[in-house]
Amino acid sequence: MPPNTTSALLFIFFGILIFSIIGYIWLSETPIILQLGEMIRFILLYTSCTLVYIILYSAIEQQSPTLAIINYINQHGKSGCDDQSLNKYLNASEGIEQRLSVIVQSGWIQSTESGWRLTKKGFRIAYIFEYAATIFGLNKGG
Secondary structure, three states: OOOOHHHHHHHHHHHHHHHHHHHHHHHOOOOHHHHHHHHHHHHHHHHHHHHHHHHHHHHHHOOOHHHHHHHHHHHOHHHOOOHHHHHHHHHHOHHHHHHHHHHHHOOOEEEEOOEEEEOHHHHHHHHHHHHHHHHOOOOOOO
């Protein structure tokens, strides 16, 4: 396994995209201007499928912090749980710690005295997902 699976997957998928476009242009007898609309549709579909795959892969690879929170609150039934109890759970949860560790190692976030912050790389990744969400008309938060 590569140390940064998300970057490796992005590199592989977008490398394939570039080679596919070059191959399509090279092998096609249609003028490139007439192919432009087809290529744009293909790129949008391929990019959205790639991003969905990467999101699902990360959810399968380790427990999602969001799902962990929902599951923990659900275990407390209709009464729910208080903030202190939830914070204890999150701080003690090995899966969440591992997830944060992977994100730190990937260089997407860093821990500071005031809390967690996105790095420049993290902002770029967040921008890609926000841009994709805007294209598909999705609200923030999933």
